[in-house]
Amino acid sequence: MIILEKNNFEDEVLKSKGLVLVDFWSDGCEPCKALMPDVEALAEKYEGKVKFCKLNITKARRLAISQRVMGLPTILLYKDGEKIEEVTKDEAKAANIEAMVEKHV
């Protein structure tokens, strides 16, 4: 998975063609850490079809809020730089993330 930061978010996500998935997480978010291996597995499964990225919001809080993310874990799916769908909190489970991706690939 691509590690996003403040300075590469625009290039990797907003200016990127095709499907980009962003996993918003933080150091203090235990549910996020629990979910991460599932997202990594999906990253392998959809390699070449969807660009999987992760953003630690601890150092990029304003950036996350600019994407209307105010709670973790949240997974956003972008197409051609536009946010098209998301799952958050209790809904952010492997099966739901896969279903979201599957709808658009």
Add this chain to the structure above:
Amino acid sequence: MENLYDVVIIGAGPAGLSAGLYTARAKMKTLILEKDKAGGQIVTTNEVANYPGSIEDATGPSLVARMVEQAENFGAERKKEEILKVDLQDKIKVVEGEKNVYKAKVVIIATGASPRYLGVPGERELTGKGVSYCATCDADFFTDLEVYVIGGGDTAVEEAMYLTKFARKVTVVHRRDELRAAKSIREKAFKNEKMAFIWDSVVEEIKGDGIVEKLVLKNKKTGDITEIEAPEEDGTFGIFPFVGYIPKNELFKDFLETDKGGYLITDPDMKTVLPGVFAAGDIRHKSLRQVVTAVADGAIAAVQAEKYIENSFED
């Protein structure tokens, strides 16, 4: 028999991990199943100050990490899997997960509890958009913003104080005119300059277009409705409801005895009405739900499980 365990434990919070540690150490083939990360509710708590012997600055995650390591060192197996169905009536219990089916001589139910929702309009839609039940997950977002904590018990007040490390101001909204939280916690809260209180009030509605913008409160004594708006320069604020818990009893409530809150009833040995089925931790009917009582339940259930297996299964 394939996949036959001595003990299958559902839930890897402190109760389940403690039970697993004890049964594995007693050389019983032990499996701990958990749908999320190990640890249960305690991993969303930053401070564990009242667990006897916990080292200074112990956090929920650090305490749980040590419990997991300890259980695994004694040979407990751990799998991440959500359980969809159980059949616990017969001598050999069947536990069906998303991926596998497990069989066991004993099942220990340690599924715990989860935060109760307010049940008001806007709450579900704005969860993750300013409404949060996990301070350690989401506190970062509210750095220098305002936060409203709903509730007046220990958890509400402790989480409110944790949030003052981030937020500009934290207001506790409570339905009564005094806090239910323990005296030591109350005293700290009243001294904290970032804390404010709104008494006798309940949440009627949460409003916002994709993000929390307004909180509608009703004063229970006067009936007055107050609408709190986000300060213009902030655009939003946080709402953290901590109004109690509900037991995760869905798989069991139809055939096990529960109290009126839905918690499973056991005897002092953690036995339920079904032979070979035990319950431990927050899922149980009891007066104090803490790590220290959860691990005690787990240990008792484990020892009783061993006795049950010795008496009921002949090699």
